[in-house]
Amino acid sequence: MHLIVTEKNIAARRIAAILAPKNPKKDRVSGVDVYRYEIVSDEEKQETVVVGLSGHIVGIDFPKEYNNWQKVEAKTLIDADIITTPINRKIVTALKGLGKKASRVTIATDYDREGELIGVEALNIIKQVNPDVSFDRVRYSAITPKAIEAAFSNATNVDFNLADAGHSRQVIDLVWGAALTRYISLAAGRLGKMFLSVGRVQSPTLSLIVDREKERNVFVPTPYWEIYAELQNTEGKTFSAQHSTRRFLDKKEATKVFKKLGKKAELKGIEKGKKTDQPPTPFNTTGFISAANSIGLSPANAMRIAEALYTNGYISYPRTDNTVYPETLDLKAQIEIFKEGPFKEYAEALLEKAELIPTRGKKETTDHPPIFPASLAKESDLKEDEWKVYELVVRRFFATFAGPSEWETMRLKLDINEEEFRSNGARLVEPGWRWYYPYNAPEDRLFPELHEGDSLKVIKKDMLDKETQPPGRYGQGRLINIMEELGLGTKATRHEIISKLYSRAYIHGNPVQPTNTSFAVMDTLETYSPTITKPDMTKLLEENMDLIAEGKIKESAVLEESREILKQVFSELDKNREKIVESLQAGLREDKIIGTCSSCGNELIIRRSKRGGRFIGCNNYPNCTFSLPLPRSGQIIVTDKVCEAHGLHHIRIINSGKRPWDLGCPQCNFIEWQKTQQEEQAKQPKKEKPKSIQDLEGVGKATAGKLEDAGITSVEALAEADPVELAKAIKTSVKRVKNWQISCNGTVTVESNSTAEGSSTVKGNCTVEDA
């Protein structure tokens, strides 16, 4: 039997469909889909089975004796054994079953480094049960009949060096990541769910965010002034112009100019020009994510939707670096799909062109084609966000075949009392690709009918106070673009890395803002392990991987060198342990400060009660018992926004998988909660006040007798009695007595200790364990 192994199920299905003479038979082996067909030649029957993996089906880890973070010193991980364990048992079992019967195995995983490693992983499993099986490798850049047939008639050898290169990455990432993660978490005293992670990709990414925030913090704004004039032509049409000194740095000078301005302006010159915008390049993952981000979808969300569209056959594979359509892709046929349906007019316009020449991006790779629409969908077939993404992909695909868009530009030079003013306008004359792809289009800035020498009325003049702005925080889309430029992460992982930083409470908000914890962690790493905080580590790793792939150096040599460097890092860390602990914990403390206690003036911080609940308490406890409640679950982020009324930092709650909840000022939130509670109470129908004790619910003759014995004969007396004493006297529970008392007051009191969104009220006398 001939066994063909692909990287994913969909590739297995499509390759089987291409290679099989008749429809392949779908079968299941150990719960895994496989595709069978027979090829008959010279009276010989060759059975073929195509099976798809699910990416890596095995992973590496340390043996379990290293599992205890407290008992195993972090640095011992550097030289620890590394074991390979299955991460997808079903597929491993299926592969062994099929492997036993195979006489030939063809590795048909993706045509890239990870693909080679994934193929070798599968091969190693098969060799366990069938050591002498013969094997080969096919490489293809698109799953089309032409490309697949060509690949299978030119089968070559498995590139073990390339797989080793991939394996070296796995080992280095695990060893550095795990050892430093544990070290930092232990030093900060953050174990369990709240651990602090470190990694080759996430740490340099976090460093970008922290550095940007530092730039913002040291930024000193410079004031400047701008002067505008609103002008009107003889027909009464208006437009605005700016003084040609765009920024006045001196207020006196600006004021002088401003005062000089009269009521009349003269149009000194009109300069007409042309500007063209080239059509955009095909979508790779990064390009797609940033376009989706600019129409309001987060990277993680955009990828989730793209994957759903892909599995349903609406778009091509969304994880690709490629920005050049492969020759094997029949582009015209892909456009013809849209001759029907909502994009009809666009498809027809493209098909009328004499030639279809798509744009090309800078990156051309062999893994997958750029993202393109694979089949026709109607708006009603998809959810709202899915349609948004689908439409984006369709329109981008069309735009790559369209012509440039052309603008007519106009620059005006004006004179107001010998002060020069300017105004620029532009008009779209040829939409070109922008007709197909109308996202983020600049608007026309049009002038009324004007001629050189025209005299215009100055109907308004403005002098604006402005100041220079610090560099902006990164949005998620921008961050992914920078990561790609720096070579950090891959198309499939960049958005996950950012999600990881959110879930570790290193960052919050959008645009992205780091927490104080991030500053502390990055400071420590930059001082003692700068390697892991810089993109250079990835660059060096890539270089070494290339050397391994080319057979110029052995994987073991690269690993040994890497471990030596990490050992030096740890010797520095060990020498400075005390300082590190101190600075990390100081940073963590800052993330807990909410503001000043209104009752005593000390610091309000996030505290933990003995039962594990969280609340905001005063540093001066037990002398001061001021407290505010916090929600029971979710990560608490103290933002830099401060409440004007109470001077407390706003709080944001992050629950994984949910939208962050902006709780705002904890005191305002608490006041608001109390108000809604009172309103709720007011809404409750007033129960009639019971007249006699026996009117109370659950009070029969016997109980009434007991109460009488205890000296309680009226409703009023019951309401005022001490519940504890009374409960003791009549041998019942305090709760029962309290409930009677509530009824006696005629209202139904809501006895709740949670707000609508799950926060808990905390009384002032909590036992404080950690601060």
Next chain:
DNA sequence: GCAAGGTC
């Protein structure tokens, strides 16, 4: 409970 990389 650690990383980053596949895939769903």
